[in-house]
Amino acid sequence: MKIAVADLQSLVEQVLARHGVASARAPLLAATIVAAERDGSRSHGLQRLAGYVSSLSSGWVDGAAEPVVHEAGPGLLKVDARNGFAQVALAEAAPRLRAMADRQGSAIMTTADGHHFAALWPDIEPLAVDGYIALTMVNTRASMVVWQGTHKVLGTNPMAFACPRRSRPPVVWDQASSVMSQGDVLLASAARRPLPEGVGVDGDGQATTDPDAVLRDGALVPFGGVKGGSLAFMIEVLATLGGARFGFEDRSATIPGAVTSNAGQFLLLIDPRRFGDSFLDRIEQLIEQLREAGTGRLPGDLRYERRRIAERDGLELSPEMHDYLLTASIASTRR
Amino acid sequence: MKIAVADLQSLVEQVLARHGVASARAPLLAATIVAAERDGSRSHGLQRLAGYVSSLSSGWVDGAAEPVVHEAGPGLLKVDARNGFAQVALAEAAPRLRAMADRQGSAIMTTADGHHFAALWPDIEPLAVDGYIALTMVNTRASMVVWQGTHKVLGTNPMAFACPRRSRPPVVWDQASSVMSQGDVLLASAARRPLPEGVGVDGDGQATTDPDAVLRDGALVPFGGVKGGSLAFMIEVLATLGGARFGFEDRSATIPGAVTSNAGQFLLLIDPRRFGDSFLDRIEQLIEQLREAGTGRLPGDLRYERRRIAERDGLELSPEMHDYLLTASIASTRR
Numbered sequence: 181m182k183i184a185v186a187d188l189q190s191l192v193e194q195v196l197a198r199h200g201v202a203s204a205r206a207p208l209l210a211a212t213i214v215a216a217e218r219d220g221s222r223s224h225g226l227q228r229l230a231g232y233v234s235s236l237s238s239g240w241v242d243g244a245a246e247p248v249v250h251e252a253g254p255g256l257l258k259v260d261a262r263n264g265f266a267q268v269a270l271a272e273a274a275p276r277l278r279a280m281a282d283r284q285g286s287a288i289m290t291t292a293d294g295h296h297f298a299a300l301w302p303d304i305e306p307l308a309v310d311g312y313i314a315l316t317m318v319n320t321r322a323s324m325v326v327w328q329g330t331h332k333v334l335g336t337n338p339m340a341f342a343c344p345r346r347s348r349p350p351v352v353w354d355q356a357s358s359v360m361s362q363g364d365v366l367l368a369s370a371a372r373r374p375l376p377e378g379v380g381v382d383g384d385g386q387a388t389t390d391p392d393a394v395l396r397d398g399a400l401v402p403f404g405g406v407k408g409g410s411l412a413f414m415i416e417v418l419a420t421l422g423g424a425r426f427g428f429e430d431r432s433a434t435i436p437g438a439v440t441s442n443a444g445q446f447l448l449l450i451d452p453r454r455f456g457d458s459f460l461d462r463i464e465q466l467i468e469q470l471r472e473a474g475t476g477r478l479p480g481d482l483r484y485e486r487r488r489i490a491e492r493d494g495l496e497l498s499p500e501m502h503d504y505l506l507t508a509s510i511a512s513t514r515r
Numbered sequence: 516m517k518i519a520v521a522d523l524q525s526l527v528e529q530v531l532a533r534h535g536v537a538s539a540r541a542p543l544l545a546a547t548i549v550a551a552e553r554d555g556s557r558s559h560g561l562q563r564l565a566g567y568v569s570s571l572s573s574g575w576v577d578g579a580a581e582p583v584v585h586e587a588g589p590g591l592l593k594v595d596a597r598n599g600f601a602q603v604a605l606a607e608a609a610p611r612l613r614a615m616a617d618r619q620g621s622a623i624m625t626t627a628d629g630h631h632f633a634a635l636w637p638d639i640e641p642l643a644v645d646g647y648i649a650l651t652m653v654n655t656r657a658s659m660v661v662w663q664g665t666h667k668v669l670g671t672n673p674m675a676f677a678c679p680r681r682s683r684p685p686v687v688w689d690q691a692s693s694v695m696s697q698g699d700v701l702l703a704s705a706a707r708r709p710l711p712e713g714v715g716v717d718g719d720g721q722a723t724t725d726p727d728a729v730l731r732d733g734a735l736v737p738f739g740g741v742k743g744g745s746l747a748f749m750i751e752v753l754a755t756l757g758g759a760r761f762g763f764e765d766r767s768a769t770i771p772g773a774v775t776s777n778a779g780q781f782l783l784l785i786d787p788r789r790f791g792d793s794f795l796d797r798i799e800q801l802i803e804q805l806r807e808a809g810t811g812r813l814p815g816d817l818r819y820e821r822r823r824i825a826e827r828d829g830l831e832l833s834p835e836m837h838d839y840l841l842t843a844s845i846a847s848t849r850r
Contacts, residue, residue, distance in 0.1 A: 253620025253789050255590045285588025286623050288785065313752065329808035333801075341749045353745040403739035410688040410814060411746075414676045416801060417648065421790050426797075428804050448783065450623065454588050455756050462761075466668075466751060469763050473664035479745060 181502060182494040189214045194509035195229060199236040201243035205268045212267055212298040218490040219483035223363030224299040226501055227370075231439040232297060233508060238437030241265065241295045247272045255284045258422045261294030266318070266445050269294050270303055277449055281312060285454040289447040290422030295440040296320070300340035301354040301480070303447070308342035308350030313450040315341050319419040321430035321441040324358050325399045326409030330385035332399035335427035335441065336362050337415035344452070345467070346460040353479035357412035358400035365391045365400070418446040516837060517829040524549045529844035530564060534571040536578035540603045547602055547633040553825040554818035558698030559634040561836055562705075566774040567632060568843060573772030576600065576630045582607045590619045593757045596629030601653070601780050604629050605638055612784055616647060620789040624782040625757030630775040631655070635675035636689040636815070638782070643677035643685030648785040650676050654754040656765035656776040659693050660734045661744030665720035667734035670762035670776065671697050672750035679787070680802070681795040688814035692747035693735035700726045700735070753781040 192210035197203045213232070217225030235241045245264025249272055252258040257277055261269035269291045280287035296318045304314035320335030338361070340354035360379045368375055369391040382388040383397035394400060402408030420426055424444025432438040452459040467478065527545035532538050548567070552560030570576045580599025584607055587593040592612055596604035604626045615622035631653045639649035655670030673696070675689035695714045703710055704726040717723040718732035729735060737743030755761055759779025767773040787794040802813065
């Protein structure tokens, strides 16, 4: 069946609110889930909703947490998400972060004690739409082996970057430090599909293509070998700067129903207007060269295309997902 | 033959000064070359000296340029290297950059119209020794195909990150966005060694293991495929923020003797002390976990080991290199 994006948003809001997300925060959180589904980032879309619900129901994450924003320096915001969702913390901090970048030229936000279970691009796309350059990083529960290690310590630690364009949607990429994201491994497991070679290892540190072996006691592998591991280390350091837990300190694996990571986020905001008026023209020159060299879609373009189609035609929803949404939006499973 | 590190430093200083580097700047520039040789980063060591010399002799780079440092915001330094070396620009800006980070919590430097022909880690290791977290990026002349492109637009665009430790040398990594650095391709070419698979393409965009085909009209390939290309794009944007040339705008390939790129640098400095006293203890906890998971050397450790040995025993120097150093230190080839 087809469902209009706005109707899906409304249903997801109800599901989240019914399971403990403050009603004032449910639209924001629902929007990041629906945005991923709408734009074709399926691994971070509706597939994740049950994980939000079980994490809330288990008491692992506090859907009613009110984040506290502290100015740690003229260019630094230190945000305590108080065991709530990182997106709520960012929404609370964003006006001050933008004002800081306007005043200083750049600003940094760090979030601690937060749960980030969504794609990263929804956090920064709006900032780049408004003309800022944004770079963000999140650490996640230990799930990757790096630097000759045989046991997982770092998470799949994603990074996302957004660059504004003149009169066009920004270039936005969002990528895990692992070859494959945890979400795509979950999709492969659900579909009983083997993983490609070179994606994961089993509990003995041996290469495997079995998604369940990776999820059970194995680990993912960083992209680019040592280099991806180096990026994941940097992300672990920067995302925890504000006092967040390291991925290996996250306890979610020991709590039934808890699937989100209690960890940190780093966000660097730069106002390119500080460097003169030519920035946007220069970016177009760079993109023109990439086009001439054979690049078709830029990062983000496919999302914008799918978004346009979904806004016009609605989204395909399986009967099972529709049933789940209806049931979960009226019946609370909160203890 | 063996040569003491200090004697090598002195010889390289003389070579650079003899070829147009201001005598006050020659020690700094020589130090980055000697540091790479000393620490085993051979692709950025003495092998590059002839490139410095020919770039200076051709008039492509101005060894006597005096950089201009401009405060573009309370947290932003915009540096004009005035067609000189990027290391000189950084040295000129560093005291103000540190003071900014002390005052603001973080600071950003961008350099335009500069030539960076060295490893990146020497730029940031001293900052991390003094307790700062540092992230730096440099764009270089077009040499890599990205995002389904068949022609090169972006450079091998390296990135380096330094994280301070308590009472120990910092963790410092430095990596090109390409699978293999341009310097290592040059080494393979000089040694008439084929490249590994998956490193480069020829002029028709076809995979090749011939280093000369890559250097002639081919291109390198980003690490991690699309993901490494995304990093290279981000680096191109951030490194040129202060008005630097894009890699595809660099004209060095058309000027005999010119091998350095006239491009840009981005450097983000963060003072972790702003976030409380526990940062250094936390980093040790993270490293302890990585050690327990099987990681032996951390990025930078091998350099520190080789450095200790070189400082004690001196460096091995081929008779040809010794002759070159002696000749070039007394005879100018400057037009």
